[in-house]
Amino acid sequence: MSVFAGSVIAVVALIHVYILVLEMFLWDKPSGRRAFGLKEDFARSTKVLAANQGLYNGFLAAGLVWSLWLGVAGIHVALFFLSCVLVAGIYGAVTASRKILYIQAIPAAIGIVALIAG
Numbered sequence: 001m002s003v004f005a006g007s008v009i010a011v012v013a014l015i016h017v018y019i020l021v022l023e024m025f026l027w028d029k030p031s032g033r034r035a036f037g038l039k040e041d042f043a044r045s046t047k048v049l050a051a052n053q054g055l056y057n058g059f060l061a062a063g064l065v066w067s068l069w070l071g072v073a074g075i076h077v078a079l080f081f082l083s084c085v086l087v088a089g090i091y092g093a094v095t096a097s098r099k100i101l102y103i104q105a106i107p108a109a110i111g112i113v114a115l116i117a118g
Contacts, residue, residue: 001072005114009064009078012085012107016061023054060085075115082111 026032027050028043036043043050060081067078089105 001075001078002114002118005078005111005118006068008107008111008114009068009082012082012104012111013061013064013068015103015107016057016064016085020054020058020061023050023057025054027051027054060088079112079115082108082115086112 022032022035026035027038028040028047032038033040033043038046063077063081063084067074067081070077085108086105089100089103089108093099093101093105
């Protein structure tokens with residue numbers, strides 16, 4: 001695994017830890033509402049659903065960190081979790097916000113290309 005690929009994987013993992021924090025702990029707080037463009041009443045009524053979604057983002061981050069920990073032996077693990085992020089990012093961009101394409105899908109795609117090329 002190249003240094004570049006490992007760096008991209010680490011960035012994607014950190015993005016998902018940040019999303020976990022936003023969705024699990026800050027969803028109904030001003031910073032969380034601002035990040036997702038939510039009204040206070042909607043954020044309050046969907047807090048439990050967002051926390052569940054945040055937990056899934058944490059699992060994606062954990063898988064990516066695990067792939068880094070495995071080193072060269074973790075390339076297939078990284079490809080699996082980056083693919084999950086890519087699919088989730090594309091789905092989110094189509095169904096929720098185009099911004100998700102840039103925050104999740106494109107970094108994951110760059111990581112996949114870096115792993116395959118490298």
